[in-house]
Amino acid sequence: MAETDKRRAFTTRIIWIVIGVFFLIMVISQMMIYFGTSVKTEVATLYMATESIGFKGVYVRDEKLVSYNANGIISYTHSDGSKVGKNAVIAQVYKNRSDIAVRQRISELESQRDVLTDAQALVGTDTSQLESFSNQITEKHSELLEDIYVKNYALASDLKSDILNLQSKREIVKGSISSYDTKLAEIDSEIARLRSQIATEPYDISIPETGYFISRVDGFEERLNTTTVFDLTEKDIEEIITAEEIQENPHGVIGKLVSDYTWYMAAVLDTIKLGTVFEGAQVTLRIGSSNQNVRADIVKLKRLDDGRSIAVFKCDMFLADFIDTRVTQAKLLLEDYSGIMIPNSALRMSDEDGSIGVYVQDGIVASFRKVRQILSREEYTLVEDTSEEKGYLSLYDNIIVEGRDLHEGKIIG
Incomplete structure (x- = not known):
C-alpha cells in the first residue's frame, strides 16, 4: 500500500512538472508576442561602388564638309565611321x-x-x-x-x-x-x-584626303574644331546640347570627313562634385549606355561664378560607335569604393553614446552594431567592412532594415 502511494505521488509530481513547463512556455510565448516585433532583415555583403559625376558632353573633332555637284540619288559605298583613303570613292550618284x-x-x-x-x-x-x-x-x-x-x-x-x-x-x-x-x-x-x-553609269564622289567618313552633318562642323573648343562658353555648350537635330544634309553636302581619331569633349559640371579634380589630370570617362571606359586628359577646367565649371576633355582613343554623335551622356569616374551597402532606413543612433550604426538580428534579440561610413547617397550608405572589430558590423550579419521601437536586447519575432 505504501509502495502504491509513493508511485502515485511521483506520478503526480511529474504531471505538475510537465504542466509547469507547459505554462512557462506559454508565458514566454505570450511575452514574445507582446514585446516582440516583426522585422525584415538583409544580409550584410561586400559591394563595389564608383563615385561619379553624370553629364551631357559635346563631341568636338576636326571635321570637313564633303561637297558634290551632281543631281540624282546618292548611294554610299562606306558605312559611317569607316576609314577611307585619299581619292577613295565614298558615294555614287545614280539617275x-x-x-x-x-x-x-x-x-x-x-x-x-x-x-x-x-x-x-x-x-x-x-x-x-x-x-x-x-x-x-x-x-x-x-x-x-x-x-x-x-x-x-x-x-x-x-x-x-x-x-x-x-x-x-x-x-x-x-x-x-x-x-x-x-x-x-x-x-x-x-x-x-x-x-x-x-x-547610265553612276557619278563617283571621291575625297581628296584620308579620314573617317560620316554621311550625316549637324550644322556645327564649321563652328567646332580642336581650336575653338577652348573658347566655348557654358551658353555655347548648352545651346549645342539642346539644338534640334538636322533631318537632312544641306543641298550639295554629302557628309563630312573627320581627319583624326583624337577627339575632345566639352561639358558643364558641378564644381563642388569635382572636388580635387584639377586641370591637367588624367581621368576615366564612361561614354554612353555601352559603359565603355576611356582614359582622357582634362585640358581645360574653368570655374564659373555660379558654382559650375567648364571642363574640356581630350582623348586619343577611337570610338567607332560614337563617331557620328555630337552630344552624348557620359560619366566622370572619380573613385572606386568597397564596403557594405546599407539602406538608409536601417541606420540608427545608439541610445548609449549616440554613435551611428544598425541593429542586427542576434538569435531572437536585436543587437546594436556600430558602423564607419565611407559615402552616403539618397537611398543607401556604404560603410567599412569592420568584421574584425568587436561591437561593429560584420559581413553576413542580418541587418534589420524594417522594425519598430528597436533597442539593445529587444526580443524580435
Missing part, C-alpha cells in the same frame, strides 16, 4: 533608284564570286584543315547570333559572308564538291545581264 538596286545586286554577286574563287584555290589540298574550318564556323556562328541579338546587323552581315567563305572552303577540302566552275559561270552570266540593265 534612278532601280539602277541602285541593280548595282547592289551586282555587288552581292561579285562578293559571292570572290568567295567561291578563293575556295576553289584549295582544290587538291589535304584534309588537315577540316577541323580548323569547322571550329571557325562554329565560332563565327556564335558571334553571328550574338550580333543579331544586340541588333548589330552590319557586323552580322559581315559574319554571314565569313561563314559562307569557310563553308565553301570546307566543302572543297572535304571533297563534297570538286569544283565551283559551273556556279562561277552562272554568276558571271548574271552579272553581265544586270550590267546591261543600268541606264
